[in-house]
Amino acid sequence: MTEIAVLPATAHTPARRPPQRGYWRNVLKRFLRDRIGLVCLMVLLAIALAAIFAPLLAPADPYRTSMIRRLIAPGEKGYLLGTDELGRDMLSRLLYGGRVSLSMGIAPIVLSTMIGGGLGVIAGYFGRHINMMIMRVIDVFYAFPSVLLAVAMAGVLGSGILNSLISLTLVFIPPIARVAESVTTQVRNQDFVEAARATGAGSARIIIEHVLANVTGPILTYASSLVSVSIIISSGLSFLGLGASPPTADWGLMLNTLRQAVYVAPVNAVLPGVMIFLTSVSFNLVSDSLRTAMDVRA
Amino acid sequence: MNMVDARDRGGPRQPLLTVEGLRKYFPLRNALGTVSAHVQAVDDISFTVAKGETLGVVGESGCGKSTTARLLMHLIERDAGSLLLDGDPVGSGGVSVRDLRRQVQMVFQDSYASLNPRHTAVAEIAFGLRVIGHRRAEAEAQARQTLRLVGLDPDQFAGRYPHEMSGGQRQRVNIARGLALNPRLLILDEAVSALDKSVQAQVLNLIEELKQRLNLTYLFISHDLNVVHYVSDRVLVMYLGKIVEIGPVDEIWRNAAHPYTRALFSSRLSMNPADRVVAPPLTGDPPSPVNPPSGCRFRTRCALAEPICAAVEPSLLAAGADAAHAAACHAVQAGSGHSLAGGMTHAA
Amino acid sequence: MHLYILRRLLYTIPIIIGVSLVCFSFIHLAPGDPINSVLPEQASAEVVAQIKAAYGFDKPLPIQYLKWFSNVLSGDFGLSIMTRRPVLSEVGPAVAHTALLAVSATLLSFLLGTSLGLVAGMTTRRVTDRSVTAFSVVGISLPHYWLGMVMVVIFAVKMRMLPATGMGPAGADLTQFGIEDIKHLLLPAVTLAMIPTGIIARSVRATVAEVRRQDFVQTLKGKGLRRPRMFLHVIKNAAPPAIAIMGLQFAQLLGGSILVETVFSWPGTGFLLNAAISTRDLPLLQGTVIVLATFFVLTNVLVDIVQTLIDPRVRRA
Numbered sequence A: 001m002t003e004i005a006v007l008p009a010t011a012h013t014p015a016r017r018p019p020q021r022g023y024w025r026n027v028l029k030r031f032l033r034d035r036i037g038l039v040c041l042m043v044l045l046a047i048a049l050a051a052i053f054a055p056l057l058a059p060a061d062p063y064r065t066s067m068i069r070r071l072i073a074p075g076e077k078g079y080l081l082g083t084d085e086l087g088r089d090m091l092s093r094l095l096y097g098g099r100v101s102l103s104m105g106i107a108p109i110v111l112s113t114m115i116g117g118g119l120g121v122i123a124g125y126f127g128r129h130i131n132m133m134i135m136r137v138i139d140v141f142y143a144f145p146s147v148l149l150a151v152a153m154a155g156v157l158g159s160g161i162l163n164s165l166i167s168l169t170l171v172f173i174p175p176i177a178r179v180a181e182s183v184t185t186q187v188r189n190q191d192f193v194e195a196a197r198a199t200g201a202g203s204a205r206i207i208i209e210h211v212l213a214n215v216t217g218p219i220l221t222y223a224s225s226l227v228s229v230s231i232i233i234s235s236g237l238s239f240l241g242l243g244a245s246p247p248t249a250d251w252g253l254m255l256n257t258l259r260q261a262v263y264v265a266p267v268n269a270v271l272p273g274v275m276i277f278l279t280s281v282s283f284n285l286v287s288d289s290l291r292t293a294m295d296v297r298a
Numbered sequence B: 001m002n003m004v005d006a007r008d009r010g011g012p013r014q015p016l017l018t019v020e021g022l023r024k025y026f027p028l029r030n031a032l033g034t035v036s037a038h039v040q041a042v043d044d045i046s047f048t049v050a051k052g053e054t055l056g057v058v059g060e061s062g063c064g065k066s067t068t069a070r071l072l073m074h075l076i077e078r079d080a081g082s083l084l085l086d087g088d089p090v091g092s093g094g095v096s097v098r099d100l101r102r103q104v105q106m107v108f109q110d111s112y113a114s115l116n117p118r119h120t121a122v123a124e125i126a127f128g129l130r131v132i133g134h135r136r137a138e139a140e141a142q143a144r145q146t147l148r149l150v151g152l153d154p155d156q157f158a159g160r161y162p163h164e165m166s167g168g169q170r171q172r173v174n175i176a177r178g179l180a181l182n183p184r185l186l187i188l189d190e191a192v193s194a195l196d197k198s199v200q201a202q203v204l205n206l207i208e209e210l211k212q213r214l215n216l217t218y219l220f221i222s223h224d225l226n227v228v229h230y231v232s233d234r235v236l237v238m239y240l241g242k243i244v245e246i247g248p249v250d251e252i253w254r255n256a257a258h259p260y261t262r263a264l265f266s267s268r269l270s271m272n273p274a275d276r277v278v279a280p281p282l283t284g285d286p287p288s289p290v291n292p293p294s295g296c297r298f299r300t301r302c303a304l305a306e307p308i309c310a311a312v313e314p315s316l317l318a319a320g321a322d323a324a325h326a327a328a329c330h331a332v333q334a335g336s337g338h339s340l341a342g343g344m345t346h347a348a
Numbered sequence C: 001m002h003l004y005i006l007r008r009l010l011y012t013i014p015i016i017i018g019v020s021l022v023c024f025s026f027i028h029l030a031p032g033d034p035i036n037s038v039l040p041e042q043a044s045a046e047v048v049a050q051i052k053a054a055y056g057f058d059k060p061l062p063i064q065y066l067k068w069f070s071n072v073l074s075g076d077f078g079l080s081i082m083t084r085r086p087v088l089s090e091v092g093p094a095v096a097h098t099a100l101l102a103v104s105a106t107l108l109s110f111l112l113g114t115s116l117g118l119v120a121g122m123t124t125r126r127v128t129d130r131s132v133t134a135f136s137v138v139g140i141s142l143p144h145y146w147l148g149m150v151m152v153v154i155f156a157v158k159m160r161m162l163p164a165t166g167m168g169p170a171g172a173d174l175t176q177f178g179i180e181d182i183k184h185l186l187l188p189a190v191t192l193a194m195i196p197t198g199i200i201a202r203s204v205r206a207t208v209a210e211v212r213r214q215d216f217v218q219t220l221k222g223k224g225l226r227r228p229r230m231f232l233h234v235i236k237n238a239a240p241p242a243i244a245i246m247g248l249q250f251a252q253l254l255g256g257s258i259l260v261e262t263v264f265s266w267p268g269t270g271f272l273l274n275a276a277i278s279t280r281d282l283p284l285l286q287g288t289v290i291v292l293a294t295f296f297v298l299t300n301v302l303v304d305i306v307q308t309l310i311d312p313r314v315r316r317a
């Protein structure tokens, strides 16, 4: 039977495309075509850059108080955005505030993506008892409304940035772990994982080389959709006095201390919230565009 | 042409693979999460695969072909039974799972699902080589060689992702992945079933050629009888987790003993009228593997069924003139108590 | 199906036990000696001994937990440090106040969300559709405590139409509810309704658009539904997911109104929690959290079961 020569497969199906560029480059291309997402990304970049270069951009020292210049309305007496209840320059404080507020919104998501994502992938890949053990604990933490868990934990641990970070991370571990577990379970049951096992590869290697490549996309998109919530809740903790402590410049804390001034200088009092809102909306829309860009198979 | 394999231990007479009493029951869970029943996917099967042969495995969908393959690869734990690889037991004390997987490889049923959508062809093939200790560059160079071996130009295909290839090309990559580890036994699970007829012929030819070139042994699973006839030396027929008939391919094609095998043939469109065996075609679906019929599992669809078939499970005994031919049917086993069988208690 | 419901119900038991474990651990997570977190300041030696015995701090942790949990099961959450009254008698009215707020907000968001979603999904005008989509994104992204402040500025400070803070004279007693109570309820309820409105509008819009797409295909085949029939058809498809989301959002609001309650000084659980945190009243904190979390778990189960009954295809694990 060996007389039949092996035909090159190309003779039957000619090559359709030149060697491909990879999935992530396709995603990037699709993302760049989305105008709303792009604009929001610019906004976020601008806010982040403003926070990073706050010392260069701020017109005044964000911590210098002045009893005679309290609650000046925006635009008056050379204060572009007015002053706060202790006479500090609002614009400078908003610029500096982005440092704490942005990091406190993003850091918990980064941490919980690593922890929750890791736990979820392990639970999903190994299944059975390991899955049971991990996911039951996750379910318990999922049984708290997120704001309640964050406030209660921060309240118990005491105020401060670190405790607020711990509480928020704890809040976001369960939802991320659940998503990671479910996508990993799907991937894990696909034939290519079994094929990889058939080569004799160990679990760690299969997870790193075969599973992660297929689950990081969905996990990251999901996590990115949580950044907006994280910004809102973390600023909320500061707003309750559970996050950054005075006199730190932080949007949530500024909202808190300016609350009493709402009757006298409503515009000043409301300004930090505008920043929180702008950031959270932008994150939401960027994450939406990212999801759309990743949705269709490359 | 056959060179001597350095890994050969027992000589040409010793089967490459000996399977004894292999069994797999999948637990079924109810809504409360407790095990309420079992799918008897593979139930107490024994057979051997000789060195250098192609053993075809046929049977309806769901009869346990893929489960058998996965058991042989140790991808799922067997509930009972033993496996001997060239005389050595697989498992505790004998051949390790790792060694088993270097000597036995598998081409999976679904060519698309069994390739990682995020890996290029060369990365997919090189993966196994890296697992056994090759460096990346070395593994990729070897993977490109293997691509050439299966008839794909590495310059063109090495960087392709699964969705950038046709079904036939993907199946070639799958075969290349199996071959990269230089196995002795290659299990091909429906390797050509999903392909167009013309592509199917190409891949079949490739499979045939590789067998000669690489001194391989095949376990060839398919539900397409024509394909099995074309590639196999011997054929094993499965029904609901059991082996109902086994024997040399031409013997089975000419003198099928089991009513199920005959029914399979009659439902086939044969090119050659002389091939046709006269038997009632199969009707209806096979019974559930959760509650298989007592005695002979085929009796509910068998025209020859008698009370004995429900009472006693037939064992796989020699049938016909060829000693290598065996069937599990009371109707052909003398002394079984079936009205069509002879009354003698000693079989030929 | 009944088995599924039974299983779902049974599964709440370990969850609630887990929740109680987390709440129990609060005392030991708090900085400092656990005794201090349940003791009033300047307690006499007698009181210290009494509390030590009551909490069993000298016993090993599992025993402490069992003791505490069995007390909790019989309704004894201990005494509030702040008021020296049983925790349960503090939590009870607060839960009623929060529930009033959450129910109003949920109903509001359901009405608003479904109408917006229907309008967006049914319209052929891009502008309308876009505006509703934009509105729901804004709703989801708004820091609601800030929205509360803005509302106070607009309606209480500038327009002087509504009271800025507090609850009406009737409290949660609906039989006594008058215009003054509604005025007090309006701002916090609208504020709280913002997020769920956005979420519901989004989901309804998506369902309606999907149904219409199918209908469009049918029209092409020449057997399209008439407009009123189609509207019914749309409602039938959009209702189950909207109801499910409403239930889940209600559950979130029960525990998530803390920030809004603080803005409006609404005397609910959020207010209580805030007070408990600032006075380090851990028994009160524990009690409030465990009651809210239990409500949350039960509401979620209820939503799950109702959803399975409406649509057996949807089975969330």
Ligand SMILES: Nc1ncnc2c1ncn2[C@@H]1O[C@H](COP(=O)(O)OP(=O)(O)OP(=O)(O)O)[C@@H](O)[C@H]1O
Binding pocket: B026, B027, B039, B040, B041, B059, B060, B061, B062, B063, B064, B065, B066, B067, B068, B109, B223, B289
């Ligand atoms: N992981 C599993 N859990 C439960 N049942 C299973 C599992 N895998 C297979 N089965 C069942 O075992 C039986 C045999 O399945 P198997 O995949 O081996 O059949 P097959 O002969 O390969 O069929 P096909 O020709 O369709 O590929 C089927 O009834 C199947 O439903």
Ligand SMILES: [Mg+2]
Binding pocket: B065, B066, B067, B109, B189
């Ligand atoms: Mg199969």
